[in-house]
Amino acid sequence: MHPFRRSNADNSVSKSTRGYTMVELLVAATIATTGLFATLNMSTSVIRGNTDLRYSSEAQLLAEHLIASVQMQGMLWVDAVPYGAAEELKRVPPNIGDSTAWQMYNHGSGGFSKDNRVGRLGNDTLWDNGAQLLIIDGLSGWGQKHFCAHYRVTRVSDDLARIEIRVSWARPPTPVDATAKCVVAMVTDANADKMYSSVSLAATVMRNLNANEIVAPSF
Numbered sequence: 001m002h003p004f005r006r007s008n009a010d011n012s013v014s015k016s017t018r019g020y021t022m023v024e025l026l027v028a029a030t031i032a033t034t035g036l037f038a039t040l041n042m043s044t045s046v047i048r049g050n051t052d053l054r055y056s057s058e059a060q061l062l063a064e065h066l067i068a069s070v071q072m073q074g075m076l077w078v079d080a081v082p083y084g085a086a087e088e089l090k091r092v093p094p095n096i097g098d099s100t101a102w103q104m105y106n107h108g109s110g111g112f113s114k115d116n117r118v119g120r121l122g123n124d125t126l127w128d129n130g131a132q133l134l135i136i137d138g139l140s141g142w143g144q145k146h147f148c149a150h151y152r153v154t155r156v157s158d159d160l161a162r163i164e165i166r167v168s169w170a171r172p173p174t175p176v177d178a179t180a181k182c183v184v185a186m187v188t189d190a191n192a193d194k195m196y197s198s199v200s201l202a203a204t205v206m207r208n209l210n211a212n213e214i215v216a217p218s219f
Contacts, residue, residue, distance in 0.1 A: 052171075052197065055146060058120045059167040059199040062147055065120075066105060067203045069127040070151075070163045077161075077207045085126060088163070089205060093155045102187045105149035105165070116182040117145035148182035148196075159207040168198040 073086035082090040087106040093099065104116060106124060147167050154162040168186050170176045174195045179186065186196050 055169050055197065056199060059147055059169065059197075060201075062118070062120050062122065062149065063165045063167045063199050063201040066122060066149055066151070066165050066167075067163065067201055069122070069124065070165075071203065071205050072127055074205045075208055077205070088151055088153070089161065092153050092161045096155050096157060099154040100152045102150050102152045102166075102184050104182050104184065105151050115145060115180045116148065117179060118147055118149055119145050120147075122149065146176075148179050148186055150182070150184060150187045156204065159209065161205045161207075162202060163205055164200065164202045166198050166200045168192075168196040171195060171197045 070088050073082060073089040076083040076086040077089055077092070080094065082092065084090060091100050091103070105118075105122070146169050148169070150166050150168070152164050154164075156162050166187055168179070170179045171194075179196070186192055187198075189195075192198075
């Protein structure tokens with residue numbers, strides 16, 4: 001064999017031991033990056049889904065609680081128009097079959113804050129304070145204001161009204177702060193469902209038929 005000629009075996013060894021080429025490294029990096037992004041996207045989707053599920057559960061509880069609060073106001077519905085403390089129920093229309101426009105639920109904030117959102121139990125100190133005190137994290141439940149609550153009232157008969165409650169919150173990519181004022185358009189806008197998630201409940205409220213046996217409240 002010629003002293004300067006390399007055999008095929010030597011060429012094979014040389015190729016197998018020379019390492020990866022730049023193209024091969026780029027392909028491997030691309031595949032790894034694609035896999036990483038796919039994993040991150042999946043993780044983000046799972047987290048977002050869990051958050052939305054938690055908000056849905058809390059919004060359902062809040063809507064049920066607000067319905068119960070309005071039904072408690074029925075104790076003050078002792079005449080054609082409930083007493084002023086029954087802030088939501090006093091708007092019962094005078095004519096059977098009529099409905100009010102959608103309105104923001106009275107949160108008892110007293111106008112001190114421009115953020116009209118509420119937590120899991122609202123923040124109406126007249127009707128909600130007892131429920132707030134019954135849970136261990138009452139203060140945090142009050143402070144975690146994720147939701148907007150709106151309602152409308154329909155006169156069903158002389159002694160019955162129908163209350164509809166809708167609890168809404170920002171749906172990604174809508175900024176969370178976009179709901180701070182809880183504008184009525186969150187319910188009435190045709191594209192609202194693209195920007196906000198919501199839970200709706202309805203219930204009937206009966207006028208206090210025993211009103212003549214009860215001393216009128218002093219507020």
